Amino acid sequence: LCETQDMDRQKKEMIDEHTRLPAENVNTRKDLERTNHEKRELSLKLAEMNDMLRNEELKDHFSNNRIHRKFIAERVHCWGEFYERLVRSVKTSVKKAIGRKLLTEEELGALLSEIEAVISSRQLTFIYNESQEPQPLSSSCFLVDKRLKPLPNPTVPDLKD
Numbered sequence: 001l002c003e004t005q006d007m008d009r010q011k012k013e014m015i016d017e018h019t020r021l022p023a024e025n026v027n028t029r030k031d032l033e034r035t036n037h038e039k040r041e042l043s044l045k046l047a048e049m050n051d052m053l054r055n056e057e058l059k060d061h062f063s064n065n066r067i068h069r070k071f072i073a074e075r076v077h078c079w080g081e082f083y084e085r086l087v088r089s090v091k092t093s094v095k096k097a098i099g100r101k102l103l104t105e106e107e108l109g110a111l112l113s114e115i116e117a118v119i120s121s122r123q124l125t126f127i128y129n130e131s132q133e134p135q136p137l138s139s140s141c142f143l144v145d146k147r148l149k150p151l152p153n154p155t156v157p158d159l160k161d
Helices: 002-014 017-053 056-064 077-098 105-120 139-143
Strands: none
Touching: 017 056, 077 105, 105 139
């Protein structure tokens, strides 16, 4: 593996500016083949999961224990990074809020709900300077059709002297 990486690096160094574009196309084609392979793997995994979830015994177990299934896009490049950043945001918030304290299950649930509301209220669109402009959109606007955590109202001091 190291030898092939060294050879690839040497080949790239030997390519001058005039032939760089075709070499980049080859790399793109390799990436596309890898992406297609990953798509096939994911579709096979999803088919296997669907077969497993059609099992009557498993359905009974889910319904008896009130388990609801949600699909999360697995190992998709852009979603993976998104979830990593989201998990980092939640973990950082939990660490700052808890410190070294021990919380009960109820307190932890309340804390996580508060963190979820704050993260879901982050703006997705531009924030305007004028008060007459529309409120910025957040993910909570799409989930519950209202802002979970309202934006603070800016107070402008009266400068009339």
